[in-house]
Amino acid sequence: xxxxxxxxxxxxxxxxxxxxxxxxxxxxxxxxxxxxxxxxxxxxxxxxxxxxxxxxxxxxxxxxxxxxxxxxxxxxxxxxxxxxxxxxxxxxxxxxxxxxxxxxxxxxxxxxxxxxxxxxxxxxxxxxxxxxxxxxxxxxxxxxxxxxxxxxxxxxxxxxxxxxxxxxxxxxxxxxxxx
Numbered sequence: 001x002x003x004x005x006x007x008x009x010x011x012x013x014x015x016x017x018x019x020x021x022x023x024x025x026x027x028x029x030x031x032x033x034x035x036x037x038x039x040x041x042x043x044x045x046x047x048x049x050x051x052x053x054x055x056x057x058x059x060x061x062x063x064x065x066x067x068x069x070x071x072x073x074x075x076x077x078x079x080x081x082x083x084x085x086x087x088x089x090x091x092x093x094x095x096x097x098x099x100x101x102x103x104x105x106x107x108x109x110x111x112x113x114x115x116x117x118x119x120x121x122x123x124x125x126x127x128x129x130x131x132x133x134x135x136x137x138x139x140x141x142x143x144x145x146x147x148x149x150x151x152x153x154x155x156x157x158x159x160x161x162x163x164x165x166x167x168x169x170x171x172x173x174x175x176x177x178x179x
Contacts, residue, residue, distance in 0.1 A: 045073075045091045046115060048107050051084060063107060063110075067099040069096040071091070071092060
């Protein structure tokens with residue numbers, strides 16, 4: 001099993017905690033974020049969860065049908081947050097994006113409660129993920145702090161070994177700092 005598969009399916013051990021709006025409670029979930037590899041501009045995707053019961057998926061899909069939304073992809077899996085629910089990952093035809101807001105609201109109020117839009121390029125006022133604890137920063141600190149390996153050849157410090165050593169020293173101090 002490769003690392004990308006493990007990250008997507010939650011087997012990597014890195015889980016995120018998100019705060020439920022208005023409740024102050026934290027919920028554990030995966031850090032899944034769809035990467036667009038199919039080059040379809042404007043594809044909108046979301047994950048929603050439904051209680052495991054007869055006809056639950058049919059009720060959810062009926063909302064999409066009533067609003068004339070074409071699903072281009074659908075996946076299902078047991079929910080990791082609630083063992084009595086299933087999560088459904090869907091991709092929607094980009095021409096149907098106007099009606100999607102009504103469907104998402106319907107899923108939240110009538111059927112489910114957990115709906116997460118995943119696409120990066122959907123034009124909507126959304127709040128990006130920010131770290132809540134100092135430990136959240138450790139997850140990607142080594143990706144941000146670097147010592148000059150990414151410098152372009154036209155950067156003034158590219159050929160300056162003293163500058164590179166100093167930059168590496170500061171990056172190491174910042175990376176190893178604990179409060």
